[in-house]
Amino acid sequence: MFQICSKKTIPIQFSAGIFVIAIGISVGLIAVPASFAEENVHLRFRHFEGDVLHAEARVDEVVYINGIASHRAVIEETSVSRVMSVDQDGGAVVNATFRTEERIAGLPWANEWISAETVRLERDVLGQMTVPPDAARPVLRSMPLFPEDVVSPGARWTADAAEVHVFRIGDELAGPYRGEVLVSYEYAGDVVDDGRTLARILIDYDLYLPIRGRSEPVRLVSGQSSQELYWDIDAGRPKSKIEDFEFLMMMSDGTVQEFRGSQEVDYRVTGALDRGRAAENLRFRLSEMPGVSVSADEDGVRVVLEAGEAILFGPESSDVTPDQIRRLAGLREAMADYGDRDILITGHTADFGTEEGRRRLSLDRAAAVAEILFPEVRKGNGRLYLRGAGSEEPRSNEQTPAGKALNRRVEILILD
Numbered sequence: 001m002f003q004i005c006s007k008k009t010i011p012i013q014f015s016a017g018i019f020v021i022a023i024g025i026s027v028g029l030i031a032v033p034a035s036f037a038e039e040n041v042h043l044r045f046r047h048f049e050g051d052v053l054h055a056e057a058r059v060d061e062v063v064y065i066n067g068i069a070s071h072r073a074v075i076e077e078t079s080v081s082r083v084m085s086v087d088q089d090g091g092a093v094v095n096a097t098f099r100t101e102e103r104i105a106g107l108p109w110a111n112e113w114i115s116a117e118t119v120r121l122e123r124d125v126l127g128q129m130t131v132p133p134d135a136a137r138p139v140l141r142s143m144p145l146f147p148e149d150v151v152s153p154g155a156r157w158t159a160d161a162a163e164v165h166v167f168r169i170g171d172e173l174a175g176p177y178r179g180e181v182l183v184s185y186e187y188a189g190d191v192v193d194d195g196r197t198l199a200r201i202l203i204d205y206d207l208y209l210p211i212r213g214r215s216e217p218v219r220l221v222s223g224q225s226s227q228e229l230y231w232d233i234d235a236g237r238p239k240s241k242i243e244d245f246e247f248l249m250m251m252s253d254g255t256v257q258e259f260r261g262s263q264e265v266d267y268r269v270t271g272a273l274d275r276g277r278a279a280e281n282l283r284f285r286l287s288e289m290p291g292v293s294v295s296a297d298e299d300g301v302r303v304v305l306e307a308g309e310a311i312l313f314g315p316e317s318s319d320v321t322p323d324q325i326r327r328l329a330g331l332r333e334a335m336a337d338y339g340d341r342d343i344l345i346t347g348h349t350a351d352f353g354t355e356e357g358r359r360r361l362s363l364d365r366a367a368a369v370a371e372i373l374f375p376e377v378r379k380g381n382g383r384l385y386l387r388g389a390g391s392e393e394p395r396s397n398e399q400t401p402a403g404k405a406l407n408r409r410v411e412i413l414i415l416d
Contacts, residue, residue, distance in 0.1 A: 039153075043146040043187075043199065044125045046236025047092035050272040052416045053081045053237060054342075056383070061245075061261025076101055076111060078383065079138070080342070082272060082416055084120075091124040098137045101385065104363075109377055110370055112363065113344055113385040125236075136166045136176045143183055144203065144229060153189045158182055163207060167218060167249070174217050179209035196232055198239050203227040207247065216252065223247025223259075241265050268381050270340055273416050275301050278338075285334045289327060299413055300344075303331070305369070306395070306409040313408045316352070318364035325372055332373045335412070339380020342415040344387060345370050350404040351391040363388030369410045 059075040081096040100114040119137050122130040127145040131138070145159040161183045166175035186202040209221040225245040232239045243263040250256050275296035282294045282303060293304045305312055305328075312324050320328075335343070347365030349358045366386040378384060396406040 040150040041152070041199070041233055042150055043144075043201075043231065043233070044090070044236050045092075045123060045127055046125075047083050047086045047090060047094075047123075049083050049086050049092075051083045052270045052272055053083075054268045054270065054381075055079045055081070055238075055265055056267075057263055057265040059261060059263045061259050064258040064260070066256055067258075074103075076103065080416060089125065091122060093120065093122055095120050096138060099385075104367070104386065107367060107370075107386070109374070110367070110384040110386050113346075113387040136164060139163055139165060144185065144201065144231075145183070151187050153187055155187045157185050159185070161205070163209075165221065169217050172217075177209060177211055177218065177221060179207050179221065181205045181207050190233075191230065193230070193239065196234070196239075199231040199233050201229040201231055203229055218249060219252050220250040221247065235269075237269065238267050240267060270416065273300060273341065273414065278414065282334055286330060289330050291327075292331070300416065301414040303412040303414075304395075304409060305331075305411070306406055312369070312410060313365055315350070315404075315408070316361065318347075318361060318368045320368050320372060328369070328372050331412075332375075335373050336379070338414050339378055339382055341380075341382045342385065343382060344385045344413040344415060345373075346387040346389050346411045346413070348389050348393060348395075348407055348409050348411070349391050350407045351394070352404075355390060358390035359388045361388070362390050365408075365410055369412070373412070 055078065057077045059073070059077065061075070062072050063070045078099045078101065079096055080099070081094050084093045084095055086092050095118055097116050097118045099116045101111040102114055104110060104112050117137055119131065119135045121132070121135075121138075126148065127142055129138075129142045131141055141162040141164065142159070143161040145161060147155075147157050151157075159182075161181050162178060163181060164176050164178045166173055166177075168174075183203060183205040188200045188202050191198050191200055204224075204226050206224045207222055211218050211220065223246050225243055225247075227241055227243040229241045230239045231237075241264075243265075244261075245263065246258070246260045248256060248258050278301045279294050279296040282301065286292050286294065286303075291306055293306070295302050295304075312320055345366045347362035347367075347369070349362045349365070352358070353361075363386060366388060370384060370386060374384060391407065394407045395409065396403040
């Protein structure tokens with residue numbers, strides 16, 4: 001449903017996930033006087049095959065249990081959307097990857113990579129999305145959704161959208177729960193940011209989602225959200241967005257949880273990584289570095305540190321010896337060329353000790369290599385992730401000491 005109107009409402013978005021399009025806060029925006037504002041513009045998504053849109057969100061919320069403040073949570077979420085193809089009408093097939101990450105105590109320059117989920121969806125130039133029916137992501141769907149006609153500052157319209165939520169309750173997942181919402185939009189005027197004209201769009205909606213089924217742990221989800229979206233008119237994509245939200249979740253046992261807070265999301269665009277070319281370049285640069293293999297796969301460009309006497313770590317250790325630190329100098333220089341790329345460093349262990357102990361040791365190994373490769377804050381916009389795989393992804397059997405040694409390794413993955 002689409003309706004141009006003069007009535008203004010209010011919207012809500014949950015912090016349980018990040019939408020595949022836009023959010024964030026911009027500093028130093030300059031308002032454009034009404035006499036110079038854009039008139040009669042088409043607000044549209046502009047898709048270009050190979051473009052990769054990064055949406056990096058920071059949620060700051062206070063959680064209340066039965067009306068009493070329980071704790072404050074700061075959550076970072078990232079989505080990466082790659083345009084796979086564009087049709088003759090400008091619509092696109094998009095691979096959207098939603099990353100779950102956590103901060104690491106004592107390592108402010110990196111986040112721990114928990115998981116990633118990729119969904120293939122379609123989106124037309126107005127923002128209407130088609131998502132597989134069993135997909136739990138994206139949380140927000142068909143928002144923003146633009147009118148077919150031209151608009152000018154002061155225009156208001158409403159359009160249907162959807163929110164889909166999956167909640168973790170203890171060790172179990174509840175959902176997905178889908179709610180339809182009527183969203184109110186207002187084109188509030190233009191601002192200039194770094195020489196580009198951005199449309200300032202106010203977005204508001206309410207959510208009321210009663211949940212049927214006696215076995216469901218959640219009975220009701222409701223709330224409201226108010227957002228400011230800054231839209232790059234010429235580029236046809238979001239620049240940033242800020243949001244204030246408040247929502248409530250009523251459990252089947254009568255417990256009421258409330259979440260009140262704000263969200264800031266920044267967006268940036270990169271081209272798709274030429275994986276074959278990047279892998280070839282790294283093989284050449286690292287050809288004299290022992291114990292290194294480079295390959296291109298569907299995830300990115302993978303650099304594996306392993307092999308024979310070049311093993312980085314001793315048994316049950318995350319310490320890197322001085323000679324191995326010197327050996328990694330060439331790799332440190334090569335990684336500097338990928339400052340705008342996200343990088344995932346994964347540590348691995350042999351199958352020894354407890355599962356939690358192996359996970360912790362493997363994460364420490366990833367952190368040890370990260371400190372060598374990136375001793376200072378990374379130059380560029382790329383994010384750095386660390387992951388501890390434990391012994392879950394062996395490269396060799398462990399019937400011999402040499403086989404176990406091969407599994408004490410670190411892998412560096414350069415992502416889109």
